[in-house]
Amino acid sequence: xxxxxxxxASLKDDVGSPTxxxxxxxxxxxxxxxxxxxxxxxxxxxxxxxxxxxxxxxFADPDAIISEGQEIxxxxxxxxx
Amino acid sequence: xPSAFEARLCREVIDTEAARSWLTDDACGAIHLFCGVVxxxxxxxxxxxxxxxxxxxxxxxxxxxxxxxxxxxGARKAIAIHRLGMLEVGETSILLGxxxxxRKEGFxxxxxxxxxxxxxxxxxxxxxYTDGPxxxxxxx
Numbered sequence: 001x002x003x004x005x006x007x008x009a010s011l012k013d014d015v016g017s018p019t020x021x022x023x024x025x026x027x028x029x030x031x032x033x034x035x036x037x038x039x040x041x042x043x044x045x046x047x048x049x050x051x052x053x054x055x056x057x058x059f060a061d062p063d064a065i066i067s068e069g070q071e072i073x074x075x076x077x078x079x080x081x
Numbered sequence: 082x083p084s085a086f087e088a089r090l091c092r093e094v095i096d097t098e099a100a101r102s103w104l105t106d107d108a109c110g111a112i113h114l115f116c117g118v119v120x121x122x123x124x125x126x127x128x129x130x131x132x133x134x135x136x137x138x139x140x141x142x143x144x145x146x147x148x149x150x151x152x153x154x155g156a157r158k159a160i161a162i163h164r165l166g167m168l169e170v171g172e173t174s175i176l177l178g179x180x181x182x183x184r185k186e187g188f189x190x191x192x193x194x195x196x197x198x199x200x201x202x203x204x205x206x207x208x209x210y211t212d213g214p215x216x217x218x219x220x221x
Binding site for chain 1: 204217
């Protein structure tokens, strides 16, 4: 399945784009997604350990299954307030 | 019956007095308001302004859950407003408020709410300095 991930803050600058395209097998989980991103983009690996994944308007557990068409975002440690 | 909690993201100046009015309740003797404000120094660097970015739908959902949790824990009403966009030093970036019959529990609820906001609301500071290019702040 083809995914277009939303990027924020320094991840957006690191990639040089607000989105990142990834292709994963059907039934992949959130943790698989992060692992695959790290392998495809080794320069992001250090940050991925601290990144949470959101599916739609909710944070997703590492074992959550991803489906094509969902809005998936990589969320670096937040700094609001 | 009006909603007991409200969460909002905004790009205009946060109206503190309007929030206070929203929190007013005849059964409440205490209205607590916390305002987080842009300051001119962070990590020993001189800050000129901060641009706040967000994953807006995720941030709003998290804010809603936080204020709903404050109501479930004893606040009669709870409101959170996070401002986005470019803010100058001295401007309010976040307002959190609760009202309840007595003051004591309100202080703890405000502290809890701000801790949750700092941990879970998908907003990031892009900090601007007098002595170099802006930088993302991640985790605080």
